[in-house]
Amino acid sequence: MQFCSTRDIRHIVSYEEAIFRGLAPDGGLYHPVKHPDLQELFASLNPGMDFTAIAGKLITALFPDYFDKDKAKEIAEKAFPFSPELVHLDNKLYLLELFHGPSCAFKDFGASFLATCMEEFLKQEHRKAVILTATSGDTGSAVAQAFYKKENIDVVILYPSGRVSPLQEKQLTTLGANIHALEVKGSFDDCQRMVKEAFMDTELRSTFNLTSANSINLGRLIPQSFYYVYAYAQLKDTDKAPVFCVPSGNFGNLTAGVYASIWGMPTSGFIAATNANDVVPQYLAGGEYKPRPSLHTLSNAMDVGNPSNFERLKALFGSREKMAEHITGCSISDKETLETISRYHKKKQTFLDPHTAVGVLASERYMQKNPAHNIISLSTAHPGKFLEVVKQATGEFPPLPDRLKEALNKQKQATLIDNSLDSLSDFLRKKIK
Incomplete structure (x- = not known):
């Protein structure tokens, strides 16, 4: 894969150059010049494959100039001593738990x-x-x-x-x-x-x-596509391709999922779930894109008023109409976030962090209008990272993993x-x- 700036398609660099430069010299973001067709790879996956095996396959397919099969396996095993977990939450709603790494968050x-x-x-x-x-x-x-x-x-x-x-x-x-x-x-x-x-x-x-x-x-965005592929593989044998719901702030996580779908991963679309910082959902609903100062909310990691990765999405789709064909926007208030955390604690005896709760409620709203699809909602952080908010919603503190206890x-x-x-x-x- 080669990469160019979102602002100048003539500025082309390699993967190594892109990750060390971070931002293109013209202020644009690097994105693929041409997206690979990985349909055969996706067809070869099965629900029993572990995450590092899937990641190794993707690394080899995306970066053959740098990593052969053996090196890709080594890189995957070194980078990912932890794994995502897909759990059934309710009806056709699944959570993709992405908080089993060292900092307890998808990043x-x-x-x-x-x-x-x-x-x-x-x-x-x-x-x-x-x-x-x-x-x-x-x-x-x-x-x-x-x-x-x-x-x-x-x-x-x-x-x-x-x-x-x-x-x-x-x-x-x-x-x-x-x-x-x-x-x-x-x-x-x-x-x-x-x-x-x-x-x-x-x-x-x-x-x-x-x-x-x-x-x-x-270099951080592309590997986030790996867990979308892993989740797809777990539900590969179901009737319809899943919808992915993504709690969104800077929109890198959503962009990674869109990349995977362009490479050939079957999906029935994406839900961009935001808090009150809803410039993208407003745009998708037919308004103008109007960045504004961010508002402080309970789901603070999504408090972004001018999402960087919107530039990648715009370069990818070219128009609002095209983007809206693939992505549905949904904004959730702090009050609704607390109510969702409380409801699932009472109903399922489970704790949700505020960002995951935003995604879960957005998924439920989508499901009311589209009941036929499985929805995979990304659970982006361990509830223990947001003790005060979870306690406010449920009256209880969630259990803390040892790695979080040590940090305190x-x-x-x-x-x-x-x-x-x-x-x-x-x-x-x-x-x-």
Whole structure:
């Protein structure tokens, strides 16, 4: 596969170039020049295949210039010592649990694969890199865990002060070593803007060999397609191809699923489930695309008012009408999120995190109008990451996995900075060797 900028199809790069550049020089995002046809691969899958076997097949098919069958297997096993789990929730509704990795969130999959690839390439070429990434919550902890003590890599994570959950903050600020946490006086949109401005600064970028681990980075986005394929394989023998419901903020997760469908994975469509930050659902319903400052909600990892990956979706589909043929938008309020968490706790004795609850209610609404389809709703984070919200909805704290308990007892290590490129630049020059 080769990749070009969403803003200039003449700017073509390899996979390795794309993951280290992160953002194209013109400010666009890298996306495939041409999508591969993997229909034969999807036809060969069966429900009994484990995740790493499926991931290995996809790595070989997508990146044959870098990874032969044996190397792809090695990369898959190193990147994914954890796996997604598909569980039946109710009627034709399934949850794809993506929180069994080290940070208990779906972003572990993309971050771990990207870290594994980058370490491999840097080791071969005897060079170093600095990962610069913004987070609204889960990205930071996933990137911190994935890149912790990786050779030849420093990681700088920007997060909005007071706008991530206490546990999320602990996960991304307590590792130390090559992980540097910057607490920004502002919103996630400020953090994301600062990262983009740093990439557009030629001198900064070359001095520190900057790259990103946000979903703007293809090396993180493409492996997220792997678990869609895994879920499809589990339900392959059902009558109709499933609908995927994706709790959406920056829209990288949804884009990864759309990529898999373009490669030939059978699907009956996608649901983009958002909280009050509903610029994309409004667009899909016939309105104009109007980015706006993000609103603070209970599902904070989705608090994005100007989703980066919308640019990829727009480049992919070309028009709102075409996009709306494949994607249905749905916005869920905080009140509805709490009611959904409460209802499933009472009905099924199960805990949902607020992001998963947004997806579950959006799935139910879709199912009322489309009862024939199985819906696979992505469960993007462990409920233990959002103790306060779950307690508010259910009256109980969900059980914490050991890896989350350990994070709570660690000491925060973060640097408070202003929401400006100058502040970020000063930190890089003083702290990164």
